[in-house]
Amino acid sequence: MxxxxxxxxxxxxxxxxxxxxxxxxxxxxxxxxxxxxxxxxxxxxxxxxxxxxxxxxxxxxxxxxxxxxxxxxxxxxxxxxxxxxxxxxxxxxxxxxxxxxxxxxxxxxxxxxxxxxxxxxNGHSKIVIDHLEIDTAAHEVRGKNEIINLTKKEYQLLLYFIINKNRVVSKQSIAEHLWGDHYDMVDNYDIVYVHTMNLRKKITASTGTDYIKTVYGIGYKFTQS
Known part of the structure; x- marks a missing residue:
């Protein structure tokens, strides 16, 4: 946040x-x-x-x-x-x-x-999306009966996606959110791609669902089936 x-x-x-x-x-x-x-x-x-x-x-x-x-x-x-x-x-x-x-x-x-x-x-400290559970009080993410080990940036990125669920978020907006005043140091957004792909792989491996979709030329969208 x-x-x-x-x-x-x-x-x-x-x-x-x-x-x-x-x-x-x-x-x-x-x-x-x-x-x-x-x-x-x-x-x-x-x-x-x-x-x-x-x-x-x-x-x-x-x-x-x-x-x-x-x-x-x-x-x-x-x-x-x-x-x-x-x-x-x-x-x-x-x-x-x-x-x-x-x-x-x-x-x-x-x-x-x-x-x-x-x-x-909506006042809840736990967000449940299918087999994905995020405990915002404990900063803990679970998949199918297991903890998903995320880095700090990956955790922040996951919450950002969930807050903006079903909306397309640009790579620039992700960079601004994760790096704040220093986002202009992210020259070509490759680092945004790396964090997003790492998060995507971990969530998909643990839940069996790929929630993060690539919107080519723009950014990404978190969707729930």
């Missing part, structure tokens, strides 16, 4: 990035209103961790920008202000949750997990 962390406190921003990266998320950062605005206009994210007080603007202004663009991105507001007014304003504008500083990183992770389950998988 791809996250954007918008936070002006350098130490907290670094701590969040390090911890959430260890939990398997792809994290991008912004420390000012302008940086957050630029990233929101350029990229799509599964969830955004949004501080209210930012240099050059507010997190609520960024929230308004997202909602004006009709994005379905999950929004978790974090702020040092323990104000009922701030909480209600953020939630009424479309935020999904609110966390008051200081907070434990474990609680932040739990809130993000719950938010993403609600947004992407």
């Amino acid at each position: 791809k996250l954007l962390l918008v936070e002006d406190e350098p130490l907290l921003l670094e701590e969040m990035e390090n911890y959430l990266t260890e939990q398997g998320y792809l994290c991008e950062k912004a420390s000012t209103f302008k940086e957050g605005e630029d990233k929101i206009n350029l990229y799509d994210y599964d969830a955004i961790i949004l501080d209210i007080n930012l240099p050059g603007g507010t997190g609520l202004q960024l929230l308004k920008l997202l909602k004006n663009q009709h994005r379905d991105t999950g929004i978790l507001i974090v702020s040092a202000k323990d104000s009922l007014t701030d909480k209600l304003t953020g939630l009424e504008m479309g935020a999904d949750d609110y966390l008051t500083k200081p907070f434990h990183l474990e609680e932040l992770n739990a809130r993000i997990n719950a938010l993403l389950r609600r947004k992407s998988f």
Whole structure:
């Protein structure tokens, strides 16, 4: 899952990035209103961790920008202000949750997990497609009575395909999702092909079904028979 962390406190921003990266998320950062605005206009994210007080603007202004663009991105507001007014304003504008500083990183992770389950998988931590089962809480994938050993990128790619089930996803969108700000380093998308083919082989070998179809000249599509 791809996250954007918008936070002006350098130490907290670094701590969040390090911890959430260890939990398997792809994290991008912004420390000012302008940086957050630029990233929101350029990229799509599964969830955004949004501080209210930012240099050059507010997190609520960024929230308004997202909602004006009709994005379905999950929004978790974090702020040092323990104000009922701030909480209600953020939630009424479309935020999904609110966390008051200081907070434990474990609680932040739990809130993000719950938010993403609600947004992407109707609140469930387990997704079952025929003989394929994904436990998003345990980061575990099973085929026919066996665990499918996936790399971190393969696991992220599988979830991306499932979220976009029956849609064609381009190689560029996959590269942006898996490598974030560094996707332009993927020169000719050969690495996207390699990750996709490795995932496809593992899933097919364990379930007996090839869910990932190649759409020539464009990208790939995850389909369920």
